[in-house]
Amino acid sequence: MTLTVLLIVILLAAAAFVLGRRRAARRAEALTGRARAHSRPVQHGAYAMIWVAAPALFVLIALSILSGPISHQLIQTGQPEAVERLEGFRKNAFVADAARVADGEPAQAIWEPEVAQHLAPEGARAARIQTTLMWAGVVGALLAGLVGGLVAFMRIRPDFRARNRVEGWIVGLLLVCSAIAILTTIGIIASLLIDATRFFSAVPLPEFLFGTQWSPQTAIRADQVGSTGAFGALPLFAGTFLIMLIAMAVAAPVGLFAAIYLSEYAGAASRAIIKPVLEILAGVPTVVYGFFAALTVGPAFREGFNTLGRWLVGGPLDGLGQYLMLVQNQMALVAGAVMGIMLIPFVSSLSDDILNAVPQSLRDGSYAMGATKSETVSRVLMPAALPGVAGALLLAMSRAIGETMIVTMAAGLAARLTLNPLDTVTTVTVQIVTLLTGDQEFNSTKTLAAFGLGLTLFVVTLALNVIAQRIVQTYRQQYD
Amino acid sequence: MTETRDALAATRLERLRGGLKRRYAREMRFRMYGILAIAVAVAFLALLLGRIVEQGHTAFYAHEVSVPVYLDPAKIDPSYPQGTNFEQMVAEQQLATQGLSGDAAGPMAAEMRGLFSSELKFQVAEQVAADPSLIGQTVTFDVPVSDDADLFFKGKISRDTPSEQRRLTDRQIGWLDQMEDAGRVHSHFNARLFTSGDSTEAELAGVLGAVVGSALMLMVTALLAIPVGVAAAVYLEEFAPRNRLSALIEVNINNLAAVPSIVYGLLGLALFINWMHLPRSSPLVGGLVLALMALPTIIIATRSSLKAVPPSIREAALAMGASRTQTVFQHVLPLALPGVMTGAIISLAHALGETAPLLLIGMVSFIPGVASSITEPSGALPSLIYIWENASERAFHERTAAAIMVLLAFMIVMNAAAILLRRHFERRW
Numbered sequence: 017m018t019l020t021v022l023l024i025v026i027l028l029a030a031a032a033f034v035l036g037r038r039r040a041a042r043r044a045e046a047l048t049g050r051a052r053a054h055s056r057p058v059q060h061g062a063y064a065m066i067w068v069a070a071p072a073l074f075v076l077i078a079l080s081i082l083s084g085p086i087s088h089q090l091i092q093t094g095q096p097e098a099v100e101r102l103e104g105f106r107k108n109a110f111v112a113d114a115a116r117v118a119d120g121e122p123a124q125a126i127w128e129p130e131v132a133q134h135l136a137p138e139g140a141r142a143a144r145i146q147t148t149l150m151w152a153g154v155v156g157a158l159l160a161g162l163v164g165g166l167v168a169f170m171r172i173r174p175d176f177r178a179r180n181r182v183e184g185w186i187v188g189l190l191l192v193c194s195a196i197a198i199l200t201t202i203g204i205i206a207s208l209l210i211d212a213t214r215f216f217s218a219v220p221l222p223e224f225l226f227g228t229q230w231s232p233q234t235a236i237r238a239d240q241v242g243s244t245g246a247f248g249a250l251p252l253f254a255g256t257f258l259i260m261l262i263a264m265a266v267a268a269p270v271g272l273f274a275a276i277y278l279s280e281y282a283g284a285a286s287r288a289i290i291k292p293v294l295e296i297l298a299g300v301p302t303v304v305y306g307f308f309a310a311l312t313v314g315p316a317f318r319e320g321f322n323t324l325g326r327w328l329v330g331g332p333l334d335g336l337g338q339y340l341m342l343v344q345n346q347m348a349l350v351a352g353a354v355m356g357i358m359l360i361p362f363v364s365s366l367s368d369d370i371l372n373a374v375p376q377s378l379r380d381g382s383y384a385m386g387a388t389k390s391e392t393v394s395r396v397l398m399p400a401a402l403p404g405v406a407g408a409l410l411l412a413m414s415r416a417i418g419e420t421m422i423v424t425m426a427a428g429l430a431a432r433l434t435l436n437p438l439d440t441v442t443t444v445t446v447q448i449v450t451l452l453t454g455d456q457e458f459n460s461t462k463t464l465a466a467f468g469l470g471l472t473l474f475v476v477t478l479a480l481n482v483i484a485q486r487i488v489q490t491y492r493q494q495y496d
Numbered sequence: 497m498t499e500t501r502d503a504l505a506a507t508r509l510e511r512l513r514g515g516l517k518r519r520y521a522r523e524m525r526f527r528m529y530g531i532l533a534i535a536v537a538v539a540f541l542a543l544l545l546g547r548i549v550e551q552g553h554t555a556f557y558a559h560e561v562s563v564p565v566y567l568d569p570a571k572i573d574p575s576y577p578q579g580t581n582f583e584q585m586v587a588e589q590q591l592a593t594q595g596l597s598g599d600a601a602g603p604m605a606a607e608m609r610g611l612f613s614s615e616l617k618f619q620v621a622e623q624v625a626a627d628p629s630l631i632g633q634t635v636t637f638d639v640p641v642s643d644d645a646d647l648f649f650k651g652k653i654s655r656d657t658p659s660e661q662r663r664l665t666d667r668q669i670g671w672l673d674q675m676e677d678a679g680r681v682h683s684h685f686n687a688r689l690f691t692s693g694d695s696t697e698a699e700l701a702g703v704l705g706a707v708v709g710s711a712l713m714l715m716v717t718a719l720l721a722i723p724v725g726v727a728a729a730v731y732l733e734e735f736a737p738r739n740r741l742s743a744l745i746e747v748n749i750n751n752l753a754a755v756p757s758i759v760y761g762l763l764g765l766a767l768f769i770n771w772m773h774l775p776r777s778s779p780l781v782g783g784l785v786l787a788l789m790a791l792p793t794i795i796i797a798t799r800s801s802l803k804a805v806p807p808s809i810r811e812a813a814l815a816m817g818a819s820r821t822q823t824v825f826q827h828v829l830p831l832a833l834p835g836v837m838t839g840a841i842i843s844l845a846h847a848l849g850e851t852a853p854l855l856l857i858g859m860v861s862f863i864p865g866v867a868s869s870i871t872e873p874s875g876a877l878p879s880l881i882y883i884w885e886n887a888s889e890r891a892f893h894e895r896t897a898a899a900i901m902v903l904l905a906f907m908i909v910m911n912a913a914a915i916l917l918r919r920h921f922e923r924r925w
Contacts, residue, residue, distance in 0.1 A: 081772060084771070084772040084773035084774065085771055085772060085773065088773055179819065183819055183820070183821040186821055186825075187731070187735050187821065189727065190727045190728070190730055190731035190735060191731055191735075193723075193724045193725075193727035193728040193731065194727070194728035194729075194731045194732055194736070194745055194795075195745070196724055196728065196791065197728060197745055197748050197749045197752060197791065197792065197795070198744070198745060198748055200752060200763075200788050200791070201748055201751070201752060203763055203767055204755065204759060204760075204762075204763045207762065207763050207766030207767055207771075208759070208762060208763075208766075210766070211766060269533070270533045270536050270537065271533070272533075273529045273530045273532070273533035274530065274533040274534050274537060276530055277527070277530025277531060277533060277534055278534075280530075281527055281530055290534055290538075293537065293538055293541060294537060296541060297537055297540070297541050299845070299846070299849075299907065299911065300541075300544065300849075300904075301848075301849025301850070301851065301878055301903065301907070302849070302851065302852075303849065303851040303878045303881050303882055303900075304544070304548070304849075304881070304900050304903070304904070305544075306882070306885070307548075307881060307885050307896060307897070307900060308544050308547060308548070310885060311551070311885070311893060312543075312547050357536075357537070357540050360533075360536075360537050361537070364537075388519055388520070388522070388523040389523060389526075389527075390522055390523045390525075390526035390527070391519070391522075391523075393526070394526075411754065414754060414756075415754075415756075417756070418755075418756020418757070418758065418759070419756070420756070420757065420758045420851075420852035420855075421851050421852055421882070424852075424855075424882075425882070425885060445756070445758050445852070448758055448762070448856070449758070449852070449855050449856070452761075452762075452765065452855075452856050453855055453856070453860050466762070467762060467766070470758070470759055470762040473756060473758070473759060474755065474756075474759050477754065477755065477756055477759075478751060478755070481750075481751055481754040482751065485747075485750060485751075
């Protein structure tokens, strides 16, 4: 249906273009003496076309965004009392089933008779609401287009500055497109804040930030045992921090030395081979790293530690040996190490840029004093590039904190407050995924907790990014 | 006097020579660290790809077995052939050939059934329904073996493992050996992997549903993100006045590019599903989320290729009386287009491999079919990899690696296209 309307709008706009162009051409021909039309007929046509398409499309887009929430609201408000009493997610299921029954299909859920009797009439009412809304939108869109077109058509005169108007519209459209970036940010912040505030009204912020107990299973039935739900996120922060630390311990030295080698030692030929390899490493999807971590690195590490443990048992380090023999696949070390490898190309390409930005004169001065390359790098280049490198490492940290797939597949779910890299830990991102996948009821504290975690994650990574970008920028300006 | 000075100079030279040796050694070490770092990266990449090919190549072929089936008129109701328990029937017949029948075969029938894919009953039922006159005859069917039997033929289940740790019993292995010795087992290219959707049974599962879902999603992403991203970049680079708003938008875009992908998933869940009530698990929602994610990178890439067009082009056009808009759209943008397209393709390839946001908008649910529109529930390649990796059956592991190969193949094709585009059209001013 929307497609048909869209097609009609396009046809109307095309007609407006043709008519507008012809009218402008006629009126320009009618001019006498030295008078000339300001704009070409095509530009008049385009002007008329815009005035048909823009209002109509505006109505259509507004409708397609708003019709979902509006019809949902309307359907929810007028429901009979038996339905009102249902819980939130059952209510949504009822609306979906009502639509099915009204279409002549069987309901998917099982309903008590007092609710079931409302299925068919409610479905019909929902269908009516949706049809009305749709028709209102269609009529509104066409009307807006026609009125707009008429106004534009009346304006076509030889001295009318159609070109400037059309160009104004184009620039306006471009501005709107770039404003989408801001809208996305607002959308992210709003969606996180709305649900997070609801979560924080149930769980106080200090308890969330500093609580040491994380077990988000809440009771679905009141009589269920032992699941009141605890939302102390400190173990998650500790796990995230631990894995980030391990990742940086791998990525920072390896990435930095790779960058130093590339920018200071490697010739053009080896650069041409190494750079693409690093780019491929950067292009591998994180789910692939996760697969590798879970099925190759994890078992290999466990095997290694268990063997080491067997070897130590009975010796002076018996306790350590016993512990190592029980190490599991899912340890922080595995997720951290693989994530570190993932970050190598990220660190090296940023540091490479930064090292290349250090002026050649600094290097030349150092060589002239008789310094070797390594001395130049460690005593001249690194101090000069330090702020930039620090910025790059901060960006890598923010990546490590926000990375999801590797930890989801390789780190595990046990929320433990530990800094032992051989332990199973869980992270903020893992918990977001666990809370929101599978069967979920909206609006339970458990689901909302994911948004609380998401907000924390967003704020931390944003802060890291802003600081890092500041540092890198001031560093760049220093040598510009 | 001069002697002492000479002596001093000599010792100093001595010291420097010694120091020089140390310094050169340090230099060598430093260089080695660099080479080591590169070697670590290269070795890891080789290991990663090698392991995936090693684990996944076996998924590209599968084993079938020819089973002669006597379509027993006593057991098949011609008016309703689907109602027959064909699996049990075939298992009993197979056991009868071993001289086991009646009560002796009872407990073994389950083991025998476990050797064949459930595809067997569908094939037999379909044949019988299509041609009821077959009842009473013996027809030979080529059916896939079950996932465990397949793993056994591929050598991934070893007969040396103690039987309690093995998914096949000694008896089942014996039967499989007999079938193979009789020449009834043949391996063939696993076309099913590419022509069917997801399934709970590993031997019947394929990537088609996920490939189609990913393609639909990428289409939505491309249609939204490329025009909007290019338009935004054109505005920021060519039209935006140098004021606070433009600066704000700039900072914003840089920050958006670094927002963790899972946060986009939360946005998609809250905005598109909970608020706008768009269908869950649909390529439409996935495409919208990926479009928002790809937008900043497309804007950044477009801006840098617009920057690369020299100002002289703009000045020439303006001098000939073209307006700003005409200059940009008729001269600057066409010249920047190869760079724009390269950047767009690369960010789409990146979006193709993005997984975390898809998990939050419901693309982890088990969806067996192949979507035919962007509003139907569908899987996607990266989320299929995640689902299969989580599956407990070992046969899914090789298929996970195979799905990764398919995903990487698509990404390689896209990146290669981008590189070719750049090589072919890139212009140095």
